[in-house]
Amino acid sequence: VLNRLATIVRSQHVLTEPDERAGYEIDWTRRYRGDALAVVRPGSTAEVAQVLSVCNEGSIAVVPQGGNTGLVGGSVPRPDRAAVVLSLARLDECSIDAQHGEAVVGGGVILESFQEASRASGWDLAVDLAARGSCTIGGMVATNAGGEHVVRYGPMAQQLIGVEAVLADGTVVGHVPALRKDNTGYHWAGILAGSEGTLGVVTRAHLRLVAVLPARVVALLGLPDLEAALAVTGKLRRTLPELNAVEVCFADGIDLVRSVTGMPAPLSQRAPVNVVVETAGDDVDLLVDRLGGAVAAAGGMLDSAIASTEADRARLWRYREAHTEAISTLGVPHKLDVSIPFDRMLEFERRVRALVSDAGAQLVLFGHLGDGNLHVNVLGPSADDARIDDAVLDLAASLGGSISAEHGIGIAKRSAFARTRSTAELDAMRAIKRALDPRAILNPGVLFS
Amino acid sequence: VLNRLATIVRSQHVLTEPDERAGYEIDWTRRYRGDALAVVRPGSTAEVAQVLSVCNEGSIAVVPQGGNTGLVGGSVPRPDRAAVVLSLARLDECSIDAQHGEAVVGGGVILESFQEASRASGWDLAVDLAARGSCTIGGMVATNAGGEHVVRYGPMAQQLIGVEAVLADGTVVGHVPALRKDNTGYHWAGILAGSEGTLGVVTRAHLRLVAVLPARVVALLGLPDLEAALAVTGKLRRTLPELNAVEVCFADGIDLVRSVTGMPAPLSQRAPVNVVVETAGDDVDLLVDRLGGAVAAAGGMLDSAIASTEADRARLWRYREAHTEAISTLGVPHKLDVSIPFDRMLEFERRVRALVSDAGAQLVLFGHLGDGNLHVNVLGPSADDARIDDAVLDLAASLGGSISAEHGIGIAKRSAFARTRSTAELDAMRAIKRALDPRAILNPGVLFS
Numbered sequence: 001v002l003n004r005l006a007t008i009v010r011s012q013h014v015l016t017e018p019d020e021r022a023g024y025e026i027d028w029t030r031r032y033r034g035d036a037l038a039v040v041r042p043g044s045t046a047e048v049a050q051v052l053s054v055c056n057e058g059s060i061a062v063v064p065q066g067g068n069t070g071l072v073g074g075s076v077p078r079p080d081r082a083a084v085v086l087s088l089a090r091l092d093e094c095s096i097d098a099q100h101g102e103a104v105v106g107g108g109v110i111l112e113s114f115q116e117a118s119r120a121s122g123w124d125l126a127v128d129l130a131a132r133g134s135c136t137i138g139g140m141v142a143t144n145a146g147g148e149h150v151v152r153y154g155p156m157a158q159q160l161i162g163v164e165a166v167l168a169d170g171t172v173v174g175h176v177p178a179l180r181k182d183n184t185g186y187h188w189a190g191i192l193a194g195s196e197g198t199l200g201v202v203t204r205a206h207l208r209l210v211a212v213l214p215a216r217v218v219a220l221l222g223l224p225d226l227e228a229a230l231a232v233t234g235k236l237r238r239t240l241p242e243l244n245a246v247e248v249c250f251a252d253g254i255d256l257v258r259s260v261t262g263m264p265a266p267l268s269q270r271a272p273v274n275v276v277v278e279t280a281g282d283d284v285d286l287l288v289d290r291l292g293g294a295v296a297a298a299g300g301m302l303d304s305a306i307a308s309t310e311a312d313r314a315r316l317w318r319y320r321e322a323h324t325e326a327i328s329t330l331g332v333p334h335k336l337d338v339s340i341p342f343d344r345m346l347e348f349e350r351r352v353r354a355l356v357s358d359a360g361a362q363l364v365l366f367g368h369l370g371d372g373n374l375h376v377n378v379l380g381p382s383a384d385d386a387r388i389d390d391a392v393l394d395l396a397a398s399l400g401g402s403i404s405a406e407h408g409i410g411i412a413k414r415s416a417f418a419r420t421r422s423t424a425e426l427d428a429m430r431a432i433k434r435a436l437d438p439r440a441i442l443n444p445g446v447l448f449s
Numbered sequence: 450v451l452n453r454l455a456t457i458v459r460s461q462h463v464l465t466e467p468d469e470r471a472g473y474e475i476d477w478t479r480r481y482r483g484d485a486l487a488v489v490r491p492g493s494t495a496e497v498a499q500v501l502s503v504c505n506e507g508s509i510a511v512v513p514q515g516g517n518t519g520l521v522g523g524s525v526p527r528p529d530r531a532a533v534v535l536s537l538a539r540l541d542e543c544s545i546d547a548q549h550g551e552a553v554v555g556g557g558v559i560l561e562s563f564q565e566a567s568r569a570s571g572w573d574l575a576v577d578l579a580a581r582g583s584c585t586i587g588g589m590v591a592t593n594a595g596g597e598h599v600v601r602y603g604p605m606a607q608q609l610i611g612v613e614a615v616l617a618d619g620t621v622v623g624h625v626p627a628l629r630k631d632n633t634g635y636h637w638a639g640i641l642a643g644s645e646g647t648l649g650v651v652t653r654a655h656l657r658l659v660a661v662l663p664a665r666v667v668a669l670l671g672l673p674d675l676e677a678a679l680a681v682t683g684k685l686r687r688t689l690p691e692l693n694a695v696e697v698c699f700a701d702g703i704d705l706v707r708s709v710t711g712m713p714a715p716l717s718q719r720a721p722v723n724v725v726v727e728t729a730g731d732d733v734d735l736l737v738d739r740l741g742g743a744v745a746a747a748g749g750m751l752d753s754a755i756a757s758t759e760a761d762r763a764r765l766w767r768y769r770e771a772h773t774e775a776i777s778t779l780g781v782p783h784k785l786d787v788s789i790p791f792d793r794m795l796e797f798e799r800r801v802r803a804l805v806s807d808a809g810a811q812l813v814l815f816g817h818l819g820d821g822n823l824h825v826n827v828l829g830p831s832a833d834d835a836r837i838d839d840a841v842l843d844l845a846a847s848l849g850g851s852i853s854a855e856h857g858i859g860i861a862k863r864s865a866f867a868r869t870r871s872t873a874e875l876d877a878m879r880a881i882k883r884a885l886d887p888r889a890i891l892n893p894g895v896l897f898s
Contacts, residue, residue, distance in 0.1 A: 099683035100791050122687055144632050155630065157639060158607050171873040179788040180820040181604065181854035183593050183643050184866055185896055186878050190606060190639025194632050211687045234548035238571055238660045241690075241730070281690070339628040342549050371629040400624070402631035409633055417633055424620040428885060429635050435884035436877060447634060 001058050005040050005084075008050045013090070015039040024085045027068055027076045028134075032411070034077030036063075036085040043090040045164060045172060045203040052201065052441075053170030055084055059439045062086050062168075064197040066139025067110065069131040071335075072410025074196050075139070078445040088138050091203055096121055101209040102161060104176050107138025107202045123209035126153030138202040144194030146406040148245045151237075151370030155406075157193035159207050165192055165200040168437035176206040191432075196408050197443040199436045215284035216244070217291050218313040222271025222302040226346050229273045233369055235298040236277060240290060245278040246370030247320045253364050257319055260326040266319050267303040275369060276320045284308050323366045327377050330362065334389050336376040338396035339405035345372065348399055352376060352392055359388050373405040390416065409447050417447065450507050454489050454533075457499045462539070464488040473534045476517055476525045477583075481860070483526030485512075485534040492539040494613060494621060494652040501650065501890075502619030504533055508888045511535050511617075513646040515588025516559060518580040520784075521859025523645050524588070527894040537587050540652055545570055550658040551610060553625050556587025556651045572658035575602035587651040593643030595855040597694045600686075600819030604855075606642035608656050614641055614649040617886035625655040640881075645857050646892040648885045664733035665693070666740050667762040671720025671751040675795050678722045682818055684747040685726060689739060694727040695819030696769045702813050706768055709775040715768050716752040724818060725769045733757050772815045776826050779811070783838050785825040787845035788854035794821065797848055801825060801841055808837055822854040839865065858896050866896065 006014045015021055016038045026033040037060070042048045055062050061083035068075045077083040091106035094114060098121035105114060111125070111132040118124055129135055129147050139145075141163060146155045153159070162178020165188060174188035192200050223229045226248075233246050249257075251272050257263065266274070277295075281287050288308050295304055307313045327333050340348045349365070356363040361380030367373050378388050393403040393413075397420035409417045418426065430448060433440070455463045464470055465487045475482040486509070491497045504511050510532035517524045526532040540555035543563060547570035554563060560574070560581040567573055578584055578596050588594075590612060595604045602608070611627020614637060623637035641649050672678045675697075682695050698706075700721050706712065715723070726744075730736050737757050744753055756762045776782050789797045798814070805812040810829030816822050827837050842852040842862075846869035858866045867875060879897060882889070 097791070099680065101683070101686055102791075144636070146630050146632075150630060154607065157636070158603065167877055171877055172871075173874045173877055175849070177790045177849060179790065179851045179854065181595050181599060181788045181817070181822045182851035183595075183855060183857045184851055184853050184862075185858060185870065185875075186648075186881060187593070187606070187639065187643050190636065190642060191881070193639060194636050199635075211690060213690070231548065234550070237550055239731075241660060241662070282688075339630045341626045341628065342546070342551075368630070373630045400626060402628045402633055404633050405628065405630035406632060413633075421634065422621075425622045426634075428616055428620055428622055431884040432635060432640070432881060435880040 001054060001060060002038055004054050005038065005051055008054070009040055009042050009047050013041040013043070024065060024068070024087060025076055027070060027073065029071060032073035032076050034079050035082040036077055037082050039085045039087055041087045041090050045166065048166045048201055048203055049170040049172055051086065052166055052168060056169045056439055056441055060084055060441060061444050062441050063443055064088065064142070064201045066108065066136030067131065067134035069135045069139070070143060070410060071407045072412040074408060074410035074443060074446045078411065081444065086201065088136065088201070091138065093204065096123065098122065101211065103207045103209060105137045105205050105207055107136060107204060109137045111135050111137065111140065118209055119212055122212050124212050125207060126159055126210045127156050137205050141193055141202045141205050142195065142197050143408050148247065148368060150368065151246050152244050153210060157190065160189040160193060161206040161208050163189045163192055163202050163206070164204040165202045167200045168439065168442050173200065176204045178206040196410065196446050198433060198446050199442065213280040213282060215282055215287055216278060216280045216313060217284060217287040217306065217308050218316045219277045219291055219295055219304055219306045220266050220316045220319065221275040221277065221295065221304045222267040222269065223273040223275060223300065224302060226273055226349050228300045229275050229369060230342055230345065232275065232298045232300060236294055237370065239294045240279055242279040242281045242287065243277070244280040245276070247276040247367070248369035249274050249320050249323060249366040253323050253366055254319055256364065257322045257326045260329050261322055263318065266316065267305060269302055271302045274319065276316060320366065323364065327364050330379050332383060333377040333379050334381060336389060336392050337405050337407045338376060338393065338401050338403060339371065339373045340396060340399055340401040342372055344399040344401065348396065348401065351395055355391055355395060356388060361388060411445055414447065414449055450503060450509060451487055453503050454487065454500055457503070458489055458491050458496050462490040462492070473514060473517070473536060474525055476519060476522065478520055481522035481525050483528045484531040485526055486531050488534045488536055490536045490539050494615065497615045497650055497652055498619040498621055500535065501615055501617060505618045505888055505890055508890060509533055510893050511890050512892055513537065513591070513650045515557065515585030516580065516583035518584045518588070519592060519859060520856045521861040523857060523859035523892060523895045527860060530893065535650065537585065537650070540587065542653065545572065547571065550660065552656045552658060554586045554654050554656055556585060556653060558586045560584050560586065560589065567658055568661055571661050573661050574656060575608055575659045576605050586654050590642055590651045590654050591644065591646050592857050597696065597817060599817065600695050601693050602659060606639065609638040609642060610655040610657050612638045612641055612651050612655070613653040614651045616649045617888065617891050622649065625653045627655040645859065645895050647882055647895050648891065662729040662731060664731055664736055665727060665729045665762060666733065666736040666755065666757050667765045668726045668740055668744055668753055668755045669715050669765045669768065670724040670726065670744065670753045671716040671718065672722040672724060672749065673751060675722055675798050677749045678724050678818060679791055679794065681724065681747045681749060685743055686819065688743045689728055691728040691730045691736065692726070693729040694725070696725040696816070697818035698723050698769050698772060698815040702772050702815055703768055705813065706771045706775045709778055710771055712767065715765065716754060718751055720751045723768065725765060769815065772813065776813050779828050781832060782826040782828050783830060785838060785841050786854050786856045787825060787842065787850050787852060788820060788822045789845060789848055789850040791821055793848040793850070797845065797850065800844055804840055804844065805837060810837060860894055863896065863898055
């Protein structure tokens, strides 16, 4: 089989030596690793199709890999089953239509490279991530990546005009360029976005871009509780179409950030809940007027600060963004990524605080308030003690929430996924999987055990 | 079986008399009809599940029906196979979250009723259609409805936070309320939007709403050709995030509208291509300034007019919107609904004009320029002569376009669908269909013969 693969992609693109394979066999969290039979690096959609066809005939497991920046173990071989790692890195086509704000992009293009090219022509991809220096467009589609601007533009699935993908048996489906309106049969973009490499391999994406907005304004709002924060968020959402981000952190997190960074208090009084709001447009004075007016009209705040210069904006953002770094000074946290219906968030906050406190552990919460997405950081339990993790996820699910807002299921969240969906629904998902990948070669073990 | 269905939904909701069934057996185009074994009107998701389970056991065909406003024959029984019509009209739940701009809506809720309720609370569904008085939210999801504001907000698929649906065997999948971020397994909203009732029945949708924007400004731009129109569209798209619609019509269409309505010439000179642009926001003076400035900066126009009062806006819109009515005075047109990649639109226009002219027929083109979506109206050939229709669709497909931008496939476009996709891709779609509906009871004959 390796010989056949070498014929398809040329032998220099079939990596079999341990030192060549090593970087593809372990993910960047260093928690997940497995053995690669080989790393295969096809250079075109046609080569991806031939590689998959050969692997499918031989029932050889294939793990598609983009930037290998996933957090749930879905991008490297499983410990219990060696697999061919299909690296899409060479699918590096990038064609930007600066007239209409669209791009056709190979699955292996790194987000940051794409951003440089698109921004130079006045356009931007609406989804941006901290992993931008490594993560790839194909991986972002496969995992339906989110980030801080979902409140305005939606996640990756909503940036897709269309996709081209290869199914397990080598069938090429979808096509790019795609069409902004195209109601002809099942929508591959909708089927494949977020499917975590289990249904097909995204070889090219046709992306809708958004205009680069040169002006930004940031406000930090101090609020008495989460209820008031949600009320203000709703008012801003209705009155400010230019709302670009609505993030939340809490007094204990701000204290921690201040103790680590030495920053001064952000507001005149210590607020239990802190909301960072960003708007973006093309006229900074207009944005300041509008955001200032909307904040004043919303009411219910203990205090607020507004920033329009780059330095001031960065300073306000830092209270929220330094959370990850500040938390890491306390130890290695258990990180959970849940979303909660807006009308159950107060209850979730109260109960998760009680749950963690009762276990004698420490909790730091922050997240994307505009999307109902909270990052739950728990400090105290050892790395292999998942009891609090399970309890937090079950609490989220019991309130109608999601056990994985952005990160996906991979292999890390399979058990929580399985116990928070009905057997019949899981069976229906498995039926789709079997229909498109009857030999179960694509990313086996991801989503379903 | 009818007795079992009557036990589930109560006998008054199983319609078997010919006069009761008649309205459900023929669609509003009057081109499609078939026999209903019965019309079943479940009142809840649980009843839908029980009805489908019974029909699945008996391998009885089921045609889901919302407002019965489809244009491609997908909402009534096929002429060659009697079916149970599953009317979702009684799924009329409507719960609007005015704080966060979301709504949970039963599949049977009529768009116009929903608009009244949501607008009263300051929010709106971004998708609007001429069939608003009859079409239902469930039908709009199943057909991925589009309309004039896709250029800003995307089609129905992009308004979905999530769906609840029932599969052929009665399995309930998805859940509402859903989450704005939820990467757990396959995304039912992405799978079901646009699947035309062949994979599942949408019982409830959780919709993202957009703020009602009270101010609107409209401009009519006269341009020398489609190339100039596309260039201006691109510039406006980049500089005006408030761009709400970009529509196109041509000199012959404007002449026809003027002859039918008696309206005066819209501009100082007769322009080969006319583009209607709308922006929406909360301050009309600001919108006028911005749209006027963007139009002046774009250049390349023969003339332009801008309107900010309601009467003036309606007058400019009427040149575009009166096309359908004006065309109908010439006879019953063959209506085709294609989308074309932007960089092939000039070629499409040239070739479709030649094609129709060579056949001795008359062509009127108009459409949603911002989405690459053209409505092709052909007058002359008799109703059952599909030769020009086929030639136009094949031309669109040969240029990488879609043979059905908004209307879907239904039974009307099956042959064009089959001949413009690869056999392997169609087989993959059929595999998904078989996986979720192994007895092929859901809307059989739609999409696939």
